[in-house]
Amino acid sequence: MPQNNTILSYFADGQDNEFCIFTNTLDTNTLQFFCCEDRVRNYLYYPAKLYTWQHICISVDLIQKRIFLVVNGDFREYPLRETKTGHNKPLFIRGGGRLVIGQELDSPEGGFNIEQILPSEIADVVLYDVVLSREEISSFMTCRKNIPYDPIIYADLNMTVLEVVGETSLSMIPEERLCAESPGYKQLFPERVTFWENIDWCRMLKGTVVLPDSEETNKEIYDKFYRFREVCVDRWRTFYYFGTLRNLTSDQWLTLEDNIPINAMCSACNFTTSPRLRLRGLCRESLIDRSFFLHDYFNDRPVFDGELELQLTSCGDGEYTCNSGACIKKDRRCDLVTDCPDLSDELDCDVVNVPEGYSSALPPPKISSGPLSLFFSIRIISIREFNLVAFTLVVDAVVTVKWHDSRLIFRNLRDDYHANKVKDFSQLWTPEIFIRDGSRSSADETLRSKDVYVMLQGEALPDDDALTGEDDTYSGMNNTLVMETEQTLKFTCQFELQMYPVDRQDCFLLFTIPDLNNEFGVLQKDSAGVMFEGSRRLLEYELVKEVLTEVADDRTSFMQVRLSFKNLYGYYVGNTFVPSLLLIVIAYLTLYFDYSDFQDRVMVSLTSLLVLATFFTQTSASIPRTSYLKLIDAWYVALICENFLVIVSLVVVENLRLQGKPVATKVIPVGEKLPKRPSLSLHEKMNFSLKIIFPIILFIILTAFFSFWSKV
Known part of the structure; x- marks a missing residue:
C-alpha cells in the first residue's frame, strides 16, 4: 500500500496543506489532519480495516479549537494542536482553492504522486460549513441523515459538484448495504481437512469457524461458496463445517466442545476483517508488498510461486509462526515447553547467530578507543583440603568472565541468563584463563564443567522483515557473554609459621589471559569480585576474609585472589x-x-x-x-x-x-630450757x-x- 493514503486534500493560496486528511501505513493506526496554513497538525487514532465499509466523520471547531473524530460510532474528542505559536489572528481555512478526494495536491495544477493515492472505494462524501452536533453525526452514521443543513460539497452519480479525473469509476451501491452492520468477512478454503484441522486453520488466521445465525445468512454463505461444491462436498453431500456440535444426551446444538466428526470437508472461516498475512524474507530495498490480505480467489485457490525462501504468515507483531502456520506469543519460543501443534517452537533454539567470516581465534574488536574489558569474578564453593605439612590448598571454584562481542547477534534471550545457554561455544572466541599461585607457579586444574551463556541487558533490535525468521534478535554490543568454568584448583601456599599455632595465613591465586596484552584487553573486577559459599571453619583454620584485587604489569593484567585464614588454636x-x-x-x-x-x-x-x-x-x-x-x-x-x-x-x-648437717647430738636434761633456735x-x-x-x-x-x- 502507499505510504501516504490521502483521503482529502485542499490547496489554496500557495499552501498544499490548507486542509488535508490522510493516513500512513496500516500499522500506525493514525489519521492525520492538517489545516490553516499548516498551523494545525493533529494525529488522531484510526484503526483502519480493509475490505469493509467504514463510517468516518470529522467535525472541526476552529473557534473552540476542538476536533471530533467518529469511526463506526466510536466518538473521540481531541484539542486542536497548533504547530506555530505566536499568531494572534484566528484560525480559518482560506477559500478559492482546489479540492481533490483520494489524492494529495502538491500544486494548483496537481503535482500528483502515486505514493499519495488512496486505493479504495468511497461512498456518500459530504462537506458542511458548520459544526455538526453529536446527534447529527449519529444520524449520518446510521444513514438517517437528520441534518438540517445543505452540504457545500457532495458526491452524486451526476458529479454535480465534483469531477472524475484519472483511473476512477462510478457505481451505485444500495444504501442498506452501506449502512448494514457487517457480519464479518467469510472465506472458504477449497482443501478437504478434518474437523479439528479446520478449527486450527481458522484460528491460525485469527478467525472462527463459520456459524450462520439465520436462514438468510446461511443462503448467502452457500451461494458465495457454491462454485467449490465439486471439491468440498463429501459422501453425505455436506459442503463445509459449521462451528457447532450436537449433544445427543440433551438433544441440543452447542458450540465446539468435545465431539469429533469423521468426514473430511472444506474449511469455512469467519473473520471480523480480511485476514492479514505478512511476507518475510524480502530484501530491504524490495518494492514487493510485505502485507497481503485474503479477499478473493484466483483459479479457485490461492497460489504462491517463487524460488526464494519466504514466509507468508497471519501472525502479528509479538507472535511467532509455527511451521504449521499456527501463531504463538514470541515469549513462548524456546522456553522448553512445546506450544506449537507441530512442536516446532522448540527447534533451532541456539541463542547465537554466528555470521560468515567470524573467527573464533580472534578476540572481539574494541568497542571504544580503549582495550576490551573482561569482567572477572570468582565464586569459591568449598575448600577441599588445607594441608599444612605439604604447604598446599585445594578449592572448588566457579570462575566467571563477562565480555561483549559486537560481531555476534543473539536470539530469543530470557531474563535469567542461565536459560540462554550457548549449545556449541567452540565456534565462539572465549578467553583462556591461566592460573598461578602466589609464587607464580602454575596451579593444578581439574575441569568440572564449562558453559557459556548470554546475559540480556539491551533491548531487542527492530524487527527485520527481510529475514524469514521472527525470532527477537539482540546486538552483541549491548548484551553480555558469560563464561562460567567450574574447576578444582590445587596450588601451593607459602605458609609463614613463626607464630604457630596462633598464626594467620594468606594464600594467593593469580588469574590472567596470556593471549591478551594491555593494549587489546584487560581484566576488571566485576561487582563484589569474589564470593565464598562453603563452610569457613576447617579442622585447624578458619577462613576470615577473601579479597579480589586488580594487578597489572607492563604487558598484561592479573586478578589476584587473597584468602586469609586464622588458626583455631x-x-x-x-x-x-x-x-x-x-x-x-x-x-x-x-x-x-x-x-x-x-x-x-x-x-x-x-x-x-x-x-x-x-x-x-x-x-x-x-x-x-x-x-x-x-x-x-x-x-x-x-x-x-x-x-x-x-x-x-x-x-x-x-x-x-x-x-x-651437725655431726653430734646434744642431750638436754628434763626441765632445762631449750636453747634458742639458730637462724x-x-x-x-x-x-x-x-x-x-x-x-x-x-x-x-x-x-x-x-x-x-x-x-x-
Whole structure:
C-alpha cells in the first residue's frame, strides 16, 4: 500500500496543506489532519480495516479549537494542536482553492504522486460549513441523515459538484448495504481437512469457524461458496463445517466442545476483517508488498510461486509462526515447553547467530578507543583440603568472565541468563584463563564443567522483515557473554609459621589471559569480585576474609585472589598450653616438699621434664619442620629450661643441706630450757629464694608469649 493514503486534500493560496486528511501505513493506526496554513497538525487514532465499509466523520471547531473524530460510532474528542505559536489572528481555512478526494495536491495544477493515492472505494462524501452536533453525526452514521443543513460539497452519480479525473469509476451501491452492520468477512478454503484441522486453520488466521445465525445468512454463505461444491462436498453431500456440535444426551446444538466428526470437508472461516498475512524474507530495498490480505480467489485457490525462501504468515507483531502456520506469543519460543501443534517452537533454539567470516581465534574488536574489558569474578564453593605439612590448598571454584562481542547477534534471550545457554561455544572466541599461585607457579586444574551463556541487558533490535525468521534478535554490543568454568584448583601456599599455632595465613591465586596484552584487553573486577559459599571453619583454620584485587604489569593484567585464614588454636590451648603449664607448676611445687625427701622431689621434677619433652616431640611431628623456631617451639623450650633449672636447684639445695648437717647430738636434761633456735641455714635460704624466683621467671615467659600472641 502507499505510504501516504490521502483521503482529502485542499490547496489554496500557495499552501498544499490548507486542509488535508490522510493516513500512513496500516500499522500506525493514525489519521492525520492538517489545516490553516499548516498551523494545525493533529494525529488522531484510526484503526483502519480493509475490505469493509467504514463510517468516518470529522467535525472541526476552529473557534473552540476542538476536533471530533467518529469511526463506526466510536466518538473521540481531541484539542486542536497548533504547530506555530505566536499568531494572534484566528484560525480559518482560506477559500478559492482546489479540492481533490483520494489524492494529495502538491500544486494548483496537481503535482500528483502515486505514493499519495488512496486505493479504495468511497461512498456518500459530504462537506458542511458548520459544526455538526453529536446527534447529527449519529444520524449520518446510521444513514438517517437528520441534518438540517445543505452540504457545500457532495458526491452524486451526476458529479454535480465534483469531477472524475484519472483511473476512477462510478457505481451505485444500495444504501442498506452501506449502512448494514457487517457480519464479518467469510472465506472458504477449497482443501478437504478434518474437523479439528479446520478449527486450527481458522484460528491460525485469527478467525472462527463459520456459524450462520439465520436462514438468510446461511443462503448467502452457500451461494458465495457454491462454485467449490465439486471439491468440498463429501459422501453425505455436506459442503463445509459449521462451528457447532450436537449433544445427543440433551438433544441440543452447542458450540465446539468435545465431539469429533469423521468426514473430511472444506474449511469455512469467519473473520471480523480480511485476514492479514505478512511476507518475510524480502530484501530491504524490495518494492514487493510485505502485507497481503485474503479477499478473493484466483483459479479457485490461492497460489504462491517463487524460488526464494519466504514466509507468508497471519501472525502479528509479538507472535511467532509455527511451521504449521499456527501463531504463538514470541515469549513462548524456546522456553522448553512445546506450544506449537507441530512442536516446532522448540527447534533451532541456539541463542547465537554466528555470521560468515567470524573467527573464533580472534578476540572481539574494541568497542571504544580503549582495550576490551573482561569482567572477572570468582565464586569459591568449598575448600577441599588445607594441608599444612605439604604447604598446599585445594578449592572448588566457579570462575566467571563477562565480555561483549559486537560481531555476534543473539536470539530469543530470557531474563535469567542461565536459560540462554550457548549449545556449541567452540565456534565462539572465549578467553583462556591461566592460573598461578602466589609464587607464580602454575596451579593444578581439574575441569568440572564449562558453559557459556548470554546475559540480556539491551533491548531487542527492530524487527527485520527481510529475514524469514521472527525470532527477537539482540546486538552483541549491548548484551553480555558469560563464561562460567567450574574447576578444582590445587596450588601451593607459602605458609609463614613463626607464630604457630596462633598464626594467620594468606594464600594467593593469580588469574590472567596470556593471549591478551594491555593494549587489546584487560581484566576488571566485576561487582563484589569474589564470593565464598562453603563452610569457613576447617579442622585447624578458619577462613576470615577473601579479597579480589586488580594487578597489572607492563604487558598484561592479573586478578589476584587473597584468602586469609586464622588458626583455631583452641585445640592447642587444651592439649598443649594448659597441660604443659600444669607440668611446670608441678615441678615448681617440689620446692615445698620436705628437705629430707630429696628422692621424691627429684623424681617428680624429672617426671615433669620427661612428660614435657614427650609433648614437645609429639607436637613437632604433626606440624611442618622449619629452619626457624615457631612460637609453640619457643613455648616448650622455655618451659623445659625452667623445669631443668628447678631440678638443678633441687640438687644444689640438697647438697647445701647435707653440708650444714651437725655431726653430734646434744642431750638436754628434763626441765632445762631449750636453747634458742639458730637462724635459717643456707639451704633453707636458697630454697626460699627459689620459691620467689621461679614464679617470676614463669611470669616473664607468659608475658612474652602473650605479647607475641596479641600482635597476631
